[in-house]
Amino acid sequence: MTDLITYVLRGIPFGCVFALVAIGLVLTYKTSGVFNLAFGAQAYVSAAVYYDTHVRHKWPIIPAFVLAVLVFGPLVGLVLDRLIFRFMRTAPHVARLVAALGLLVAIPQLVNLWFGQSPSFGVEGIWPSSQGSNFAVYHFGDYALNGDQVATLIATAVVVIGLTALFRFSDIGLRMRAVVESARMTELSGINAGRVGTIAWMLSSLVAGLAGVLLAPLFAQVSATNFTVLIVAAIAAAAFGGLTSIPLTLLGGILLGVAQGLLGGYLPPASVLAQGLRPSLPFVALFLLLIFWPSLRNRREVTDPLAGVDPPPPGLAALERSRGLTWATRIFALIVLAIAIPFVLSSNYWLLLGTEAVILSTIFLSIVVITGMAGQISLCQATFAAIGAFTTAQLVSNYHVSVMITILAGAAMAAVVGALLAIPVLRLGGIYLALATFAFALMFESVLVPLDWVGGGANPIKVPRPKFAGIDFANNKSFFFLCIAILAVVSVLVIFVRGGTIGRYLDALRGSETAAQAIGVNPTRARIIAFSLSAGIAGLGGGLLATQTGIAQPADYNSFLGLFWVVLVVTLGSRTVEGAVQAGVAFYVVDEILKRIGINQSWQPILFGLGAMTYAKHPEGILEFQKRQSLAFVQRHLDRMKRRGAPAEPAGADEAGAVAPTPAQPSSERVGAD
C-alpha cells in the first residue's frame, strides 16, 4: 500500500509536465491550426538556457528563471509565429505539419550548437534549497515529495487555473476561441486573427519553456532526446482531451505520469518488459488512443467553413511541362550521371558514399509514393526500413537463406506490416495519420527492436553481401551497380504505378477527396495499396542498407532519423523519382561539404529542417521547382529563337486568355453564398 502511494506520488509531477506541454499544444492547435510537434524542442531551449545560466554561470535562481522561461519562452514563440506560422494560417494541413516537423529536426540541433552536444547533468530545479534539489522534502504522513516535485505541482496548478480563467472571462481568451472556429470569419467580424495567433503562440511557448525547466531536474539531465520524446507523452495527453478540453488534457497527462510511475515501481527493473514498456508507455498510449479513443475516432481535420475564399495556390511548376521539357530534364539527368558515376568509382571512399546515397534514394522513393502520390505524411518509413533490415538479418543468420531472397522477403514483410498498419491508421487521415505512424515508429523501436528475435538484442546481427548469378557482390563496385539496378527497377515501378489507375485515383484523391469518392473511387483501397507499396519499398531499401554496412544496426533506422528523411524529401521534391534521388544524394553531399569546409555537421539537419518551411509555397519541392523553372526559362528562350527564324505564328487570342483566370470566385460573392 505504501509502495502504491509512493509510486503514484512520484508519477504525478511527471504527469503535470506532460500536461503542461499538452496544454500548450492544444492552445496553438486551436488558435493557429498548427500542431506544433516542436514544443518538446522549445521546452529544451528554455531548459538549456536555464541550465547554462544557473548551473554553469552560477546565476541566482530568479534571474535565470526569468531569462529562460519568461523571456526565452515567449520570444521563441513570437519568432516562430512572426517568421513562419502567420503565413500558414490558410495553408493546407500537410504544409503546416511539415513546417512543424522541420522545426522539430532543426531546433534541438541549434541548441546543441549553442550549448554543446553532450547531455548536461547536475541540473538544479527552481525550488530554492541549500542542500541540493533532492532535499527540501515535504512530508505527507509517511510520504514525501522533494522541492522540485512541489514546484511542478504548484506551477501546473497556476497555469491551468490561469488559462481556464483566460478562456472563460477575458476578452482575448474569447477572441482566441473565435479564431479557432475560423480565422477568416473572425477577421470579417473585425478581430485581428494575426494578433490573437501571436499571443497564443507566445503564451503556449511560455508554458513549454516552463515545462522544460521543471522537467530537467526530474530527468536529472538536460538532453535533446528526453525533450523530443516528451512531445509524444504530451500528444497522448492532448489526445485524451480530444485536442480541445484543458481539464481532460490535464487528467490525461497525470494518468500517464502515474501509469509510468506504477510500471517503474512494480516491474522488476532488470526485466525486458520494464526496459521496453516503461519508456514506451507514452507511445503505446498515443497509438491506442488515436485508434480507439471515441472523441478522436473518425475525426477529420477541422475544415474552415470559408476555406474556399482564398484563391487556390499557384499551379505547380510541374504544370509547365511539355515533351521538350521532359526530354530536356532526362538528358540533363543523364549528363549528371555520366559525370557522377566515374567520379564515384574513382575511390573506395566515394564508392561507399555513392552506394549509400543510391540505397537511401531507394528508401526515399517510398516517401514519394506515400507523400508525393498519396498526399499523406507517414513518419514510420524508417521503421519499415528496419523491418526489412531485421527480416533480412534474421533469415540470413538463422536459416541461411540466400541474401538476395531475404532482402525480397524483408520487403514483402514490410509491405504486409504496412498494409496491416494502414487499416486502422488510414481511417484517421491528415495529422492524426502522421501522429499514429510516429507513435508506431517509437513503439516498434522501444518495444520490439531490443528483442533478440527482432533487432538481435545487444549484438546486432551480421548480414553478408549477396552472391548470385556467378557474381560475388562483396566487391564494392559490383555491389554499387547492383544497387543502381535495384534503384532503377523501383523507379520504373513507381513511375508505372503513378501512371496507372491507382496513381490516377491518388491524384484525384489529393485534388479533392469528396469529388473522387463521388465518381466512385474507393479512397481506403487506393491508400492501403499506396501505404503497403511504400512500406515494401522502404523495406527493400532497409535490407540493402544492412548488406551494404554488413550489419543490421538499429541506429541506422532510428525513428528520428526517419523524421529527418521525410523533411528532407518533402523539402527537395517528393513528387518525382528525381526528387527522391536528389534527396538521397543531397543527404551525403551536404554532409560531405560541411565536413570539408570545417563547419559543424549539425548544420545539415538545421539547413534542411529550416528548408522545410518552403514546402508551403512549393509543395513539389524547392529543388524541383527551381529546376523546372530554369528549364522552362531555357525552353522559352529556345522557342523565341526558333520563332525569330521562322515566319511569325498568329498569336491565338485564346492562348493569352487561358493563363490568367483561376478557378476561384471573388471573395465578396463567396461570403454571402453559403
Added chain:
Amino acid sequence: MALLEARDISKRFAGITALDDVSLDVEAGEPVGLIGPNGAGKTTFFNCLLGLLRPDGGRVVFDGRNITRMPVYKRARLGFGRTFQRIELFSGMTVRDHLLVAERAHRGTASLWKDMLNLSRATTEEIEKADATLELLGLLDYANRPIESCGLGRGRLVEVGRALMTEPKLLLLDEPSSGLDRVETEELVTTLQSVQRERGTAILLVEHDVEMVQSFVSRLYVLDFGTLIASGTTAEVLGDATVRKAYLGEYV
C-alpha cells in the same frame, strides 16, 4: 417506383436542425428542382443523399435498393452523379484526365496488378467516350489544358462532364449557376437540357436563380429552415403564397 425515394431525412448539427423529415422523389429521367433560401439545408440534403453526411434519421432508396448506409463510392457506382456548390476539381490534371479518371472509377475495381501497373492506360475507346462528352459540353478544345487554366464557368462544365462519365441515372447539381454570368448560365441550361433529353438522365437541381429553374424543371420542392414547405408542379409552387413569402420575398 421512383428512381430516388428519400424518406424523412433528418440531420442535426450542434444546435441546429439542418433537415427535419424531408421526403422527396425523383422519377427516372425527370428534371426536378429544389429551391430555398440560403442556409435552408439544400447542400446538406445532397450530402445526405450521396452519403457524405450520415443522416440522423430517415432512409434513401435508389432504384429499389435501400442505400442509407452505403459508402459514397458505392453509391456513385450505382448511378449518382454530382456537382458541387463550391467547385471541387482535381488540381494538376488536365480537363480530359478528369473525365478519364471518372470513367475508370465508375466501372469499379479491376485486379490489383492491373490497377497498380500501367497495364491499363486509357484505351482509345475510353478516350473516344471522354471526347464525346467533351464535345457535348463544348470543351473539346480545352481537353489537354491543365484544369488550373480553366475559369469558373468552364470548371463547372468539367464537373458536369466528370459526373456524366460515370453514366449517372441521377445527376445532383448544387447551384450550378452560382458565379456564372448570364451567357454562361444560358449555355449551361441548354447543355443540361440536351443531356437530360438525349441520355435520359434524371436531374435534381438546386438553384437560387428562379428563372433558370423555371426554364428547366417540371416539378419543384421548396425547403425553408430544413423543412419542406411546398412541392408540386413548377407553376403551382411558384404561385403558392407561402412560398412567395418565405422564399421569393427575398428576391423579388
